[in-house]
Amino acid sequence: MSGDTITTPHGRPFTPSRAARDLGLRRSDLDLAVHLGLIRTVPDEGGGGGRRVTRSEIDRVRSAQGFPESLLARVEVVGTAEAARLLDVPAGRFTRLARLGLVVPTTWYLNRYRAVVWLYLAEELSRFAADEENVPLLKARRMPEGPRALLAAGVDLRPRNWRGRHRGFLLRQSDGLWGRAGAFAAFLDPAEIATAVPDPFERSHLNRFRPGPPVTGAPGSPTARIAERIMTADDADEVGLLRTELTALVREAREARPAPLPTPRRAPARPRPLAPPVGGPKAPRGLLGRFRRRPAAAKAP
Known part of the structure; x- marks a missing residue:
């Protein structure tokens, strides 16, 4: 593998695909390394969403002893x-x-x-x-x-243990208190979220930070239903723990940065009535108007 690194325009961090190529990894290996906290990512500040890998992080990973074999062994x-x-x-x-x-x-x-x-x-x-x-x-x-x-x-306990591990991944990727609250809400069904967060405006704001299952499918499809079932806690003590954590995090988030209230809709402006013409009706324009404005011919004696 070459020692040259790929550069990005204006020094922006690497997309996951570019980072995987520069590290000589398969994309699935890089994704799992990120999932396990072996490779750190940062939010994409360019407005595209998702996560990116900084140049310094790529250099750190490449300089580790035994790279890439040592990293591949950890994500096998x-x-x-x-x-x-x-x-x-x-x-x-x-x-x-x-x-x-x-x-x-x-x-x-x-x-x-x-x-x-x-x-x-x-x-x-x-x-x-x-x-x-x-x-x-x-x-x-x-x-x-x-x-x-x-x-x-x-x-x-396989689904529950996987949820615990995946929750750790989501918490490492979360930004701010609302993001951390969303990581806990990801494993609760809507009824449990409504119990923990009774305010509808806060729930709407929370849903912006609530990740979905890693395996997706068309809404209502068998794949989507299975993914949702695995993602959702179903044991009473697990649900209670998640709900307690969610309630506490939303309370902290509310104090630090309250959920924005919806902007009230403005009533449509009523059309202004047309003002009556000043000085009576206007004279017609064009050729017909000229004929109408001509003085009447004098009558023959």
């Missing part, structure tokens, strides 16, 4: 089959460990059958396998009674 993600191989357990046992929340997914996608595919950081799985305290979970013939009872009850 694997699915269930590869994760089970890394832990040296059957795929079924790995799925049970993930459902119990012992390993945390970092991202997900929908396959062509609209099934959710969870992905895990290979680096975190290697650390989990190396921890001696986890040996009974990995090597015992049967899992302990407590975890088995939870699994039998249908526990699945």
